Amino acid sequence: MDIEQLLGNFLAPPVPFFFLGLIAVLAKSDLEIPQQISKFISLYLLMAIGFKGGVELHHSGFSTQVGLVLLFAMLMAIITPLYAYWILKKRLDVPNAAALAAAFGSVSAVTFITASNILQDADIKYGGEMIAAMALMESPSIIIGVWLYRKYHDHGTNAQHMDFKELVREAFLNGSIVVLLGSLIVGLVSHDKGMQIMKPFTGDIFKGMLSFFLLDMGVVAGRRLGAIKQAGLFLIGFGILLPLFNACLGIAISSLIGLNQGNAFMFTVLCASASYIAVPAAMRIAVPEANPGIYVPVALAITFPFNIMVGLPLYYYVLERIHG
Numbered sequence: 001m002d003i004e005q006l007l008g009n010f011l012a013p014p015v016p017f018f019f020l021g022l023i024a025v026l027a028k029s030d031l032e033i034p035q036q037i038s039k040f041i042s043l044y045l046l047m048a049i050g051f052k053g054g055v056e057l058h059h060s061g062f063s064t065q066v067g068l069v070l071l072f073a074m075l076m077a078i079i080t081p082l083y084a085y086w087i088l089k090k091r092l093d094v095p096n097a098a099a100l101a102a103a104f105g106s107v108s109a110v111t112f113i114t115a116s117n118i119l120q121d122a123d124i125k126y127g128g129e130m131i132a133a134m135a136l137m138e139s140p141s142i143i144i145g146v147w148l149y150r151k152y153h154d155h156g157t158n159a160q161h162m163d164f165k166e167l168v169r170e171a172f173l174n175g176s177i178v179v180l181l182g183s184l185i186v187g188l189v190s191h192d193k194g195m196q197i198m199k200p201f202t203g204d205i206f207k208g209m210l211s212f213f214l215l216d217m218g219v220v221a222g223r224r225l226g227a228i229k230q231a232g233l234f235l236i237g238f239g240i241l242l243p244l245f246n247a248c249l250g251i252a253i254s255s256l257i258g259l260n261q262g263n264a265f266m267f268t269v270l271c272a273s274a275s276y277i278a279v280p281a282a283m284r285i286a287v288p289e290a291n292p293g294i295y296v297p298v299a300l301a302i303t304f305p306f307n308i309m310v311g312l313p314l315y316y317y318v319l320e321r322i323h324g
Contacts, residue, residue, distance in 0.1 A: 014211030021218020033216040048202040053131025054187020073133035077140040081105030099283040099290035102145025106275035126262035224301035239302030247272040261323040276300035
């Protein structure tokens with residue numbers, strides 16, 4: 001696939017709707033998606049992608065390579081917040097460094113779903129184990145981020161700290177993970193018959209719903225752009241360079257364990273993305289001293305648009321060259 005074809009796939013709906021939302025905010029439009037509708041579409045996308053992943057996992061079965069994918073996914077979710085923290089600690093205090101490091105150790109489901117749509121347009125398949133990997137990568141970084149905060153923070157404050165039981169519940173039982181893993185299991189159990197029943201829901205309307213959701217994400221990201229000025233050049237650079245570094249690790253790991261192009265692309269996207277939904281929800285409770293005005297805009301207004309506009313086509317192009 002040449003550059004023109006790649007851009008053709010990338011600029012086909014639904015990705016351009018992200019830019020539409022972004023431009024609408026910059027043009028000071030009153031465009032707004034109600035929060036409850038946005039939440040419903042988010043849950044729909046997780047259910048659809050999880051269900052299809054379960055069906056694909058049924059077809060591929062469990063193998064050594066599937067086990068390696070899940071193992072390395074967990075390792076990336078654990079080690080990324082560790083080295084991210086030590087980089088961020090040079091400029092930020094402990095609570096903000098820990099919260100932002102946790103965001104980059106976790107993943108962005110919307111980036112993953114957008115990447116899956118690019119593969120679908122290119123008629124390239126990926127395995128259901130990537131859905132399981134995404135679910136597994138959501139939570140460990142939350143645990144690591146809170147551990148870093150508790151280990152290095154001065155506890156002479158009067159802050160209320162979440163106990164470990166509540167932390168685990170928040171990390172592993174938040175709604176997005178339950179829907180994703182539950183749908184994966186349903187798809188795995190019902191496989192082809194279930195896919196036939198769910199086809200109008202998980203197939204025919206998927207791109208339309210994703211387009212609507214990316215429109216909303218463009219609006220949300222546009223409203224956070226002002227916070228980039230407060231983040232400063234260091235955090236802007238961090239929000240771009242760390243995903244590129246993690247993408248290089250993802251590509252190297254993919255080659256090491258022999259993933260095909262589709263799986264390698266999705267694994268790389270998982271490594272390169274950052275959470276702006278699950279992690280902020282947990283950090284708001286577990287690390288109350290951290291400023292959401294720092295860790296949310298960096299993940300949402302810097303890393304997410306960078307991956308949508310530059311990262312995904314770049315990772316795809318590199319992996320296509322590698323896989324010939």
